[in-house]
Amino acid sequence: MARYFTDEHEWIDLEGDTATVGITDYAQGQLGDIVFVELPEVGTMVEKGKDAAVVESVKAASDVYAPLSGEVVEVNDGLEEDPALVNSSPEEDGWFFKMTVSDKSELEGLMDDKAYKSFCDEL
């Protein structure tokens, strides 16, 4: 399994043709206390760089973009019960959705762990 990061602060775990998507620890820290996550419906076709989910913090609503193009095949129902999972476990239990990856060339330009860390250090 390989983990990738976008400059919009999403992470992607790729296993075969399926990607698990969430937002990074850095992103949850910026958003603050998360009170609601609006997830896409299973079966939705998402497009790289377009809205896929919405995160509501106490402060404001923020869009989450699809890091890749493909079809949503599963969503994290646990976030409905406990949206704060995104704060407490952003890069594990607080994942958002799983999707098929239609075009693996879209992985180009994404960052690995080390590159993402130095990207955040410069923000």
Added chain:
Amino acid sequence: MSEDNETIDEVQTLPLDAWHRGKGARMVPFAGYEMPIQYEGIVAEHNWTREQAGLFDVSHMGQLMVTGDKAAEELEKLLPGAIASLKPGRTRYSLLMAEDGGILDDLMVTNATPWIEADEEAGTEGHWGEPAYYLVVNGAMKWDDIAHLREHLDDDVTLTHMDEHALLALQGPNAATALNRVMRNVIDDMVFMDSVCHDFGEWPLRITRSGYTGEDGFEISLPAEHAETFCNRMCAEIEVRPIGLGARDSLRLEAGLPLYGHDITEETDPVSADLTFALTKKRREEGGWMGHEAVAKVFADGPAQKRVGLDIEGRLPAREGALVYSGDKQVGRVTSGGFSPTLQRPIAMAYIDTELTEEGTELEVEVRKKRLPAKVAPMPFVPHRYYRGK
């Protein structure tokens, strides 16, 4: 003081800027200044304020002093509240009105007239000094307010912008305990909306038992150069933590208090805004203040829309601008909304067509094309805990 130099084109820093950063605050531009939005997190800070005591830096707000024999009379031309009957050491919420009945700003007015002690050597008895009124106005509106006051107040009245003063708010059920410890019990006798001057060390502080969170608490005005020392002293108390503007906003929303520029604007009048308590009956009837004619007409005809609270079903917050529906008909608009940390559900303020403002009326709020069930709710959402005496 030169007004020409006081433009707010650039984001400025306030006296406690370094102190906030040292405490780990995230700073954001607000009302022309870099302000602390949060330290450890909005919910934790919100809950701390409701349970203990939070220290807020509100130095971006405008602090003005209006002095002169005719000060009360002159202010009453611009404010609909009873200023002349306000006793020394008492504070009142009021509004700065436009001719067309719109609200230019909301503000706190304190009768700050000093008591001059008897001087036996000079053979004088104790007496009240020159009438003085201390005004606290919104940060984003202060320059407009100052211009408006300068334009309309008589030349015999002096307006001073106390721009070398910081303003802090200590809010929460343990605010009085903490402040009493630091101030050696001098605030013991104060009740909600009392205002006194006291020395802290050698510095004069003005302490007003008020705030904008719904909790018991105090607003403290002091010379800016001493603000950091005072904040350090307060935060050394076990009950007190610094709190950012993020929690201030969620606290005031729960308290049902309107935020200028959002829930009240130049486009809203005091009747629609449900702020008629700020218009004392006598002054409402007698008039003599800017905007009276227009407001009297709204009183007589009834407002088309009114500010109300909304309880929203589910967990999805409705934010400012969300449209409110009754069936297919759009009947209002949310002016501020968010997730209430105390109640653990979304709440909002909205302007709704008057015939639908009865408590319990079922409506819908549209958030991202989804209709959420909502009900007209009584405000405050979280009960006020102002201290009105034992």
